[in-house]
Amino acid sequence: MYALNDYDYHLPETLIAQTPAGQRDASRLLHLSRHGGAIVHRQFHDLAQLLMPSDLLVVNDTRVVPGRLHGHKETGGKAELLILDYGTSGATETGNGQRVYHCLIKASKQAAAGTRIHFAEGLVAEVRDFVDGIYTVAFFAPGSFDALLGRIGRMPLPPYIKRDADQPDDTDRARYQTVYARHQGAIAAPTAGLHFTGEILDALRRKGVTTAAVTLHVGYGTFVPVRVEDIRRHRMHDEWYSISAETAAQVNQAKTEGRRVVAVGTTSVRTLEYAARKDGRVPSGSGRCDLFIYPGYRFRIVDAMITNFHLPKSTLLMLVSAFAGRETMLHAYHEAVRERYRFFSYGDAMLIE
Template sequence: MHLSDFDFDLPEELIAQEPLAERTGSRLMVLDRATGNLTIGGFSDIVDHFRSGDVLVVNDTRVIPARLLGCKESGGKVEVLLVRRLAGKEETWICLTKASKGPRVGTRLLLGESLTATVVEGGEDPYKHIQFASEGDFLQQIEQIGRMPLPPYIRRDDSQLDKERYQTVFAQNAGAVAAPTAGLHFTPEILEQLRNKGVEIHPLTLHVGIGTFLPVRVDNIREHRMHEEHFTVPATTAEAVNLARAAGRRIFALGTTSTRTLEYAVDDQGRLQAGSGACDLFIYPGYRFRTVDAMLTNFHLPRSTLLMLVSAFAGREAVLAAYRRAVAEGFRFFSYGDCMLIL
């Protein structure tokens, strides 16, 4: 398959730059995989598409304010974007840096009154390995001085509102540098309506990394390699999913991140395994899904791995037809945009 097979025309004005006033104010497109039928409504209609016994798996990762602004000790402004903590190395992170002259190994960075950092390795270009030193808990320091890492297609500075709205209401485990955006539509009230209907809601964690925004740079998509992202599947979630599948009940994945984690952590017998690890699963058309029966997702970038995953789940032609309809109907795209339920 070629990269151009996943292209579509998207007017720039449809790229959502701000969250709506209400989380549930977004529109919902529903795609029936069996028939190809499309219906359009409001997100609050989501409850009507569930039935008692369904299992909804959500990603409870929490976005950290991963953009740090400061200067080199020798002078000159610098911006640091946390990408991923290096295992086994205390507060050493893989980072992207932005400066008029890139900081070399040994450069000391001043990022706040109580946070400093040192470039300890060059890393794999364009990344740096940076070790941080803080007074008190590092992540608490980040929460105070960091800026929200809005996606590159949101062409404005982050605001105080983004600290709330670029975060799901069920975010618990800090570590992501991008939000699992399909979850941004949910409110405690919607979740309670689902529970009252008999829907089980269970969490897993996938810390979404910067790789979610990196373009595919090969024409043959099979040659693309995904970045690793840390995940955890709790034992209670694995048990609930396995019981539901054995009983013939449906598994709904909230977003592409939950989908990739569920599909990565399933064994050869089709049973979801509890545990933690690094997920680098690349799903594209031809992939056989073993766990997920339905998926809620936002509308994704042309030529992106996320669009390829959705195309694998629902069929490339059906998805591209749905996207053309979304463009014609003026749907809002990407992180703060509208969403699509695929049944």
């Protein structure tokens, strides 16, 4: 149960979704009972029929930053840069409008301190430091950095979604973002939320389902593979989160009244469970979440979850295995492969209850 290979499964590359479904709610939904393991194949637009009127649905309202930049060094070599901590306390700004961020840089060779990278519209980045694979970079923008990034930055799609640097970004800008995204700061989308539409949210409200939001800015750690054979030795990268007083009150009232808390995505699950006290109540506040959930974890808040299909040997697969049981979850994944579900960020969804 704690060996990394216990969370492996075979996935044909053809099932890795490269583009979103034609409509957000046109994706498929695998409905899994975590108690008996029963599986029913549905469509995501069936969700309002499946949730209970008393349920509290908790979403992650983080907004993905178009923080991937393509440019060139002064030597002429190409360089790709990804801002890691936009919108969090990790970034600093000087009096002259200069921004300093932690970044990843992909180039033909490591960028030394002092290296300058030029981007469109006069944006320039200068490398200040390099520690443990992360660069400290100062940006110099002619005018508003935020507006400039919004124009020339690209969505930071995960590496298994293939795009050319000169390929139009319009579809990804719209679809790699939830319809309820509010607080900018993530480098990856909370992908379980990509299936929701305004119509589905309205249908849930009409049924009586209430909705609350937490914020967790999905960070670089979401792409970092587990490199230890005993998963208990893995350490998560921390990510900034916030829970408002209103959301905390909604969650605590639901738990007091015996109503279900249904988390949308593993990020919402981790936020709620990290913040939960031993008495099963959630306080408001913000901080850094580094909770690693794997089998043996006892859930205090979350009663059901909506999630996508995750990479083999990933911490996300370990989390859902902790919730539903490893054998139950791997059986569901094998069934999804057999039924040719679409996997990963732009893929299909699962409701586990």
